[in-house]
Amino acid sequence: MSCFRTLIILIICLAAGGSAAAMRPEMVRVALIKGAETLRIDGDGVLLTDGREPLRVEMPLEVRRSGNGLTVNGRPVSRLVASAFSRISVNGKGYRALIEVTPADRGLLVVNELPLEEYLVGLINCEISSAWPIESIKAQAVIARSYAVYQMQARRGQNYQLESSVMDQVYEGADVEDSRAAYGVRETAGEVLTYNGKTIQAFYHSNCAGHTENSRNVWGLAIPYLQGVSCRYCGESNPIRWELNLPLRKVESSLKAAGFQVAGLRELRVRGRNASGRVQDVVAECSRGSVVIPAVAFRKALGYGAVKSTNFELRGQRDDLQVVGAGSGHGVGLCQWGAKGRANEGFDYREILTYYYPGVKLSGGYGR
Secondary structure: OOHHHHHHHHHHHHHOOOOHHHHOOOEEEEEEEEEEOEEEEEOOOOEEEOOOOEOOOOOOEEEEEEOOEEEEOOEEEOOEEEEEEEEEEEOOEEEEEEEEEEEOOOOEEEEEEEEHHHHHHHHHHHHOOOOOOHHHHHHHHHHHHHHHHHHHHHOOOOOOOEEOOOOOOOOOOHHHOOHHHHHHHHHOOOOEEEEOOEEOOOOEEOEOOOEOEOHHHHHOOOOOOOOOOEOOOOOOOOOOEEEEEEEHHHHHHHHHHOOOOOOOOOEEEEEEEOOOOOEEEEEEEEOOEEEEEEHHHHHHHHOOOOOOOOOEEEEEEOOEEEEEEEOEOOOEOEEHHHHHHHHHOOOOHHHHHHHHOOOOEEEOHHHO
């Protein structure tokens, strides 16, 4: 990081009322946009630089990819850094602190660099709702912080540490912040979950439909604190049943695109279930024999938004496939709707967290 950019962040954080010591403890870099050819940036009191020298251009900005660099309102620059005391608008969404735009292999890379605690406030209403019981909000703040710290350590030195989508954690900036989200983050400030003294990879999901999943069944790696546990608090909190109907030819096309040799697909059936009730494999009967597809790969091929979990049944009707399932997400770690139900029953966030992540400890100071 350049000295100039460090000074910008220092000024922003001091203006927000923080000391220099409190300002730099944990900064996170979040990828907002990847691959766009153009974007619009706006805001009041925005300081613009090319990473070294100030840029004097009129707002709003139209930023385009041009050759090996960018153009800002038609002016060529190598990159763009925008910072403000309040918010910076990127394609109509508000973000705090600092926005960096650089050319990528394809299109533009837009990164938001901001204090970790502020990132968490903008995350709460993307992952759950701040109208939920406050103990579930605190639990979400701790697991989101833990996940972020883990990734920040694993991706240190890279252009960014987190995606702003379900690839990591959903984050849409300052426009979705509110007082309850801020309170949940503030009341757990700096707290992360640790196992054997190290910050855990705190995976979580929406709804487990009655039993969380063992990490081995999803990623082939057994992690002590990511074992499946019974969850009786999510079943009535959220509609957990879903149904998908697809032409068999479309399923065949999706599976082929994922690398499976399923030419002449005739039938699909479930083969085996694990201890949580989720499907282990899907067998595809094809013109040249059978193909075994891991259930997690089957879900990915058809789309996570369509096949919401691997807890499903398959039913065939002529040239169509019906997938009937329950729950939402990979099932590993904390069940968000289960945490909501537990909070409604009077459990505090510490009890919620240690139930879903067996053997962990709650540590302050970002696990240090």
